Amino acid sequence: MRPPNPSTKSPILMAPSLPPPRRRRRRTPSPVDNAMREIFLRLPADDPGSLVRAAAVCRSWFRILSDEAFAREYRAFRRAPPMLGFLHNQPPVYKRPSWVSHFVSTTTFSPPEFEDLEGYQVLDSRHGLVLLYSPEMGEYFVVSDLVTHEDWEIHVDPKCHGIMRWEDDGPEDVSEGIRCNAAVLCDKDLCDHLDCHGGPFLVALVGSDDAEGSMALATVYSSKTREWSDVISVDVDEPDLIYDKAHSAVVGNKVYVPCVESSCVLEYDIGEQELSVISVPYEDQDESQRYVDLMGVEDGMLLFASVMKPRLYLWSMEAGPNGAAGWARRRFIELEPLLPRSILLDNFTVSAVGFAEGVSVIFVSTQSGLYTIELSSGRCDKVNVEEHVQKAMPYMSFYIGERGLLD
Structure with missing residues (x-):
């Protein structure tokens, strides 16, 4: 066999080079598309079906609504995710010895899959996430994203037992559930909390140990490290x-938890791993109005509420340096025309x-049912709930359809 001639070129190398692939020209939106885009931005976020119905009208509308840039513009235009619903717990009773969320x-x-979840206790809802605790299923928490259907299981570290006031004296203690305050929050860097799906997240526990007497304790779980911090x-x-x-309540990287009689608030700085006590000022309140409840955050300040019929009183408190605090705003809403x-x-x-x-929607519980009041407009609506609601936890997130055009 004759050895190959190195000077002979391979037929592949001798073949003419292929022309570069043609780039698809980006379609320039028409004036009509731009006008429809502006209209779609203004469709109500608290009616997820409106955008789904619009996307089904024609191809051009679907193309606008499925564009990632439109999703970002829609969230930014709304500035805050809508309330898709709320969660609450039903404690164990004689004929049903387990929690139902x-x-x-x-x-x-x-x-x-979440309308009636037996065996779980909802602890918190924030940044599109829900925090649950299962007192009967083996000592673990679950963080759930109701939009993407993602779940993360977190096993309880033994160091958490003191904070949770864990009891192990018999099956009757299981019905008590968890006995501390908990918060779930997004842990994305520089996140605006308009699209928090997929994690990472933090779970903070703040409680008190009976064995330690007058001592408050705190720890935090990070989904990045999958570990609990030191107590x-x-x-x-x-x-x-x-x-x-x-x-x-959460402001930045700080978690705020109220005390038994609302005489003070604990501030848990997760970043600095510091726990401090902030006194709630009552100098300007009547004795009958001393029991106010921490509701959440409004305009970057802690929001407290108290009902003294026929008025709903609201206070905003801003924590200052060295644990100092003061009322920044005080107002009230007349309940007589609403309830x-x-x-x-x-x-x-x-x-x-x-x-x-x-x-800015507040939930008010009464003997005749549960009501929502919009603080900006004063609109009041009755919620169709048969059970007594002791703690309503709103679920805030953007959602469009089963797979989601804006997810």
Whole structure:
């Protein structure tokens, strides 16, 4: 066999080079498309079905609504995610010895797998995430994204037992559930919290240990490291400090938790790993109005609420340096034109039980049912809930369809 001639070129190398691929020309939006884009930006975010119906009209509308740039513009235009619904717990009873967590839809969004979740206790809802605890399923938390259907299981570290006031004296203690305050929050760098899906996230626990007396404790779980931080503590003036059924609030990287009688608030700085006590000022309040509940955050300040019929009182508090604090704003809303007159005249309890941040909607629980009040417009609506709601946790997120045009 004759050896190959190195000077002979391969047929592949001798073949003429192929022309470069043609770049697809980007379609310039027509004036009509630009006008429709502006209209779509103004469709109500609390009606997720409106954009889905619009996308089904024609190809050009679908192309606009499925564009990633439109999704970013839509979130930025709204400035805050809409309230898709809220969550609340139903504690164990004699014939049903387990917790049941409920999701109540206030829009066309309704996760079927979460409407009635037995065996779980909802602890918090924030940044499109829901934090649950399973007292019966083996000592673990679950962080759930109701839009993307993602779930993350977090096992309880033994160091958390003191904070949670874990009891192991018999099956009756299981019904008590968790006995500390908890918060879930997004841990994305420089996130505007308009699109927090997929993590990472933090879970903060703040509680008090009976064995330690007047001592508040805190720890945080990071989904980045999959570990709980060391437990930190601070001395307080009264035992059994943490009000586990109250709301927590988050400002930046700081978690705020109210105390038993709302006489002070704990500030848990997750970044600096510091726990401090902030006194809530009552100098300008009547004695009967001393019991105010922490609702959440409004305009970057802590929002407190108290119902003294026939008024709903609201206070905003801004924490200053060295734990100092002061009321920054005080206002009230007349409830008489909003709620049934019989509730305000009779000796029925009326209380604020939740607050939807960004859209400024407060939940008010009464003997005749649950109501929502928009603080900006004063609009009041009754929510179709049969159970008594002690703590309403709004679920805030953008959602369009099953797979989501804006997810």
